Amino acid sequence: MPFNDLREYISALEREGEIQRIEQEVDPDLEVGAIIRRSYDLRAPAPLFLSLKGYPRGRIFGAPIGLSRQQGRPFARFAISMDMPPESTPLEIIEEYIRRIQKPLKPVLVKDGPCKENILKGDDVDLNVFPAPLLHDGDGGRYLGTWHANITRDPDTGVHNWGLYRLMIHDKKSMGGLFQPIQNIGVQYYTKYEPRGLPMEFAIAMGTEPVTPWIAGTRFPPNVSEADIIGAIRGAPLELVKCETVDLAVPATSEIVIEGIVPPKERKEEGPFGEYTGFMAGDRIPRPVYHVTAISYRNDPIVPVTCMGVPVDDAAVSLSLTKAANILEETRSRGFPVKAVYCPPEAVSHWTVVSTKVPYPGYSRYLAHAVWGIPWGRSAWYLVIVEEDVDVTDMGQVLWAISTMCHPKRGVVQVENVPGHPLLPFLGPEEKHKNLAAYTLLDCTWPRDWPRDAIPLKISFEKAWPKEIQEKVLKNWRSYGYKE
């Protein structure tokens, strides 16, 4: 059964040993962030902060889908969020995700929901009622929004976009954040609302059932409503309620809903912020301003928080899995005989490893350009293409493939002057300013224009010994004295 709210998800995690309740008083200024960060480093259970200094009724839930240290179930939290067994492997999660998103389910509108238990409007609006943490030393402010859905509507098509874009508190009634012109919200704001002199309505849904934030953080084409995809992943439609002051709808069980407008032509300094790359790579510069017209929230609301930084954290997990799934689905649907795709979360989704059959000479480069041309592939800065017998989730095998099968010159293909983004730490100041980056393909497949006998034999247990010897050795393994 899918989860109806964040509280059900937290209970399920607790049953699986994935929650650490913290009763001791903790300071939202830096201490919360440091605890969440250390929990990632140790792969410890997700911290649930129950006593926050200065916020008698505040609660924070950290590391919502961080990796687990429990044996054989590193992706337990993500799998549980999809209502899958905690032991699910990343490749099982990716294949299941692809299966489920084939059947989008539209949300249903309901009259009321727990998110309406408390409503603040007009002069009562005050963002400071929530324990927004100062996460990293050096952040430009307190970030209330790190793990939520930011809902806006395209003024031309009416399609609603659910994205995940950070939110820093400016004052009790306004927030600032980073969104880029290439993202769906950026297209709506910079090319539609703002040039027409119109305010863009927004609704932030925070503390929802667990799928919403990571689908919001996943790239979809502008004509796709992420709410329908969330329904597909859950196998049940989301229940939405209407907002109080804007013409948008939000999940009825959200812990906190913040609504309002982003006016045209207004900017205020926002950032910097410790980012998903593991660096504070962005600037403090003037960015659009979210003016809050209403806040509604559940009794004793829980603020979900991800504290991004050196991998592996929630962003690295979700971006890696959903990016791999998107690339696998898109390349397969275009007829490429791709076997598996994996973006190791340690590489913050910047590396993509693709294993594939190689049907003809020149295929790898063709496939590489196809990957770079699809929505998530746009940020496959390092693309590694390997033969189908390499396990893309085993970095030992991938490293071996790069070291032995990728020609140090011919196998490395570079493409310059592709669209970048301002958070990439490897870009120089000028490239950041121009928003330009580059791609590298490491082609670890054997050239199919070589004569067959030029391709060396792989010396692995499975390939270099006759079947009958393999079977004999496996059968006798314990009688040789081995325990496992």
Ligand SMILES: Cc1cc2nc3c(=O)[nH]c(=O)nc-3n(C[C@H](O)[C@H](O)[C@H](O)COP(=O)(O)O)c2cc1C
């Ligand atoms: C935890 C997390 C935080 C994110 N924060 C931001 C952000 O502050 N600004 C941004 O432009 N993208 C951010 N992203 C990436 C976007 O959410 C992602 O590109 C998403 O696809 C945007 O939706 P869109 O494709 O509908 O524009 C974040 C992603 C995650 C997982």
